[in-house]
Amino acid sequence: MDAHDAVPRGDYCQWFKGCPAAQNIAWIKPFHAMLYNAKYIPDPLVLPFSYESGYREGRNYINEKDENLIVRNHYGLANTLRAININADKYIFDAFPELDANARGKILIDDVSRYLRPDFADRLEKFMQEGDALIVSPDTDILHDHAFFKRFGIRFTRLPWKTPMDVGFYKTTYTGDKYRIDGKDLSTLATWADGTPAAAYKPVGKGNLTILGKTWDQNDYDLNIHESYLEFCKKILCRFGKFTPNVQTDAVNFNATPYRDKDGSVLVNVFNNTVVAKEFQLTLHKSLLPGAQNIKACDYGTGNTLAIKDGGDTLIVTTRLDPLSTTVIKFK
Numbered sequence: 416m417d418a419h420d421a422v423p424r425g426d427y428c429q430w431f432k433g434c435p436a437a438q439n440i441a442w443i444k445p446f447h448a449m450l451y452n453a454k455y456i457p458d459p460l461v462l463p464f465s466y467e468s469g470y471r472e473g474r475n476y477i478n479e480k481d482e483n484l485i486v487r488n489h490y491g492l493a494n495t496l497r498a499i500n501i502n503a504d505k506y507i508f509d510a511f512p513e514l515d516a517n518a519r520g521k522i523l524i525d526d527v528s529r530y531l532r533p534d535f536a537d538r539l540e541k542f543m544q545e546g547d548a549l550i551v552s553p554d555t556d557i558l559h560d561h562a563f564f565k566r567f568g569i570r571f572t573r574l575p576w577k578t579p580m581d582v583g584f585y586k587t588t589y590t591g592d593k594y595r596i597d598g599k600d601l602s603t604l605a606t607w608a609d610g611t612p613a614a615a616y617k618p619v620g621k622g623n624l625t626i627l628g629k630t631w632d633q634n635d636y637d638l639n640i641h642e643s644y645l646e647f648c649k650k651i652l653c654r655f656g657k658f659t660p661n662v663q664t665d666a667v668n669f670n671a672t673p674y675r676d677k678d679g680s681v682l683v684n685v686f687n688n689t690v691v692a693k694e695f696q697l698t699l700h701k702s703l704l705p706g707a708q709n710i711k712a713c714d715y716g717t718g719n720t721l722a723i724k725d726g727g728d729t730l731i732v733t734t735r736l737d738p739l740s741t742t743v744i745k746f747k
Contacts, residue, residue, distance in 0.1 A: 446715050446743050453674035453682050456703065457504035459658050460496075461518040463539060463549075465509045465528035471558050472529065488527045488554055491591070491631035495640055497670045498688075499649040500663045509535035518542060522656030524550040527631065530558040540566070544620030548655040552627045553594040567617060567624060569598035579608045580629065585643035591630040601626075604651065614647075616655070625655055642667050659728075661703055666695040669736065673703065680747035687736040694735045699746055701728055707747075716742030 496503060503524075505517040509532050523542060531539070536556070543549055553571050556563040561571060571594040579588050582605045596612040605614040607628070616625040633640050645667065653659060662671040668688040676682050681703050687693065704710060712721040714734045721732040721744070736742055 449676070449715075449743060450674055450682060450684055453676045455502075456661055456673040456675055456681070457502050458660055459521040459656060460501060460503045460652065461521045461523050462503055462506050462526040463508075463518075463523055463528060463535075464506050464526045465531055465535060467509055467532045467535070468528050468530045468558065470530075487633065488552075488631045491633045491640070492524070492526060494633065495631065495645065495648055498640060498668050499645050499652075500660050500671045501649070501652060502661070502672055512538060515542075518547070520547070522548045522550065522652060522658075524652070525552065525555045527552075527554050528556065529554055531556045531563050533562075536563045536566070539563075540619065543622035543624055546621035548623050548625060549619075550625045550627065550651070550655070552630050553592065554630050564598075564626075567598065567619065569596065569601075569617070569624075569626065571596065571628075574607065580613045580644075581606045581608070582614075582643055582647040584646075585641075587641060587643065589629060589641055589644050591632040593630075594628045596626050596628050605647065614651070623655060625651060659700060661700050663698045664695050665698075666693055669693075669695050671697060673699070675703075676745070678747070680745055683744045683746070684741060685736060685744065686741040687738060690738045692735065692737045694733060696731055696733050697744060698726065699730045699732075701730060704730075704746060710746055713745045714742055715745060716740070 504521060505514070506526070507514050507518050507523075509528075515538060523539070528535075539549055551563075555561075561569075564571070574593040574595055576593065577588050578593050579586055580593070593607070593613070595607060596615050598617065601612060601615040601617050603612045603615050604625070605612075605628075607613045613628040614626065615628075616623050662673045662683050664671050664685065670686045670688060672684045674682045674684065681699065683697060683699065685695075685697060710723060710730065712723050712730070712732045713719070714721055716736070717734065719734070721734055724731040730746065732744065734742070734744065
């Protein structure tokens, strides 16, 4: 893992020289060079990450009944973002404050920082005070007795694992540890079965803090996140991040990642993470092709030219993808 290349720049993600995981997959495909030489186009989302968590985790890790919990939470967040077609931009780190400029004007979502140094907590609060949004879970600062939340008057109460959650349009028992959220000036986004907050947000300066009462753990490494929770997360991220994803698919677990080719065209790598062949729609935001005329779309997996439907601010194409396979769709 070439994390040494990714960390100083804060690129997402770390698995191959700071390139997104889709570029890893691309290596084994006929069009790998096309993607590898293109430039990743991220959405305006940044992931705060605490190195201090790793140092503090040692004793807790040894005593943890489920030693894979921390990793599963990290993968749960990553799988959630990919499943809802949101492609993170950069990391910011407690140990590298000079990278904070990467996060200006973007939404921040904590990547399982289970211990926040006070100076890093101060920096995250400053982002909110100046108008940015931060999304956190009960795992955030849990090894520090949730000190970060106490500065905002927020408390957590552990709930039974099988407590149902109501996200407003669906109610079921989702995976992950669950906590009731208490505090002043909270606006509820989702509730537990007894009507208490399961997700809420609170104004902080010019920005806000959004708290999810469920951890990212999905109980294993598979893509088993319920579709209703994925939709809920997408609505929250887009609402508080004030953005629309660059690319979207209408099929769950069809990951779409956009790149800018050297000729200015947009390449979208779509990966079918399911075991079912399926026809799907891919939506591309027109802002990725400003001023372009007579745009054409080609599916490099099939070699077919695709009909483009004008969606106003978007371009929409339809194609089919086999199980556990990938393709590249080029817009030019």
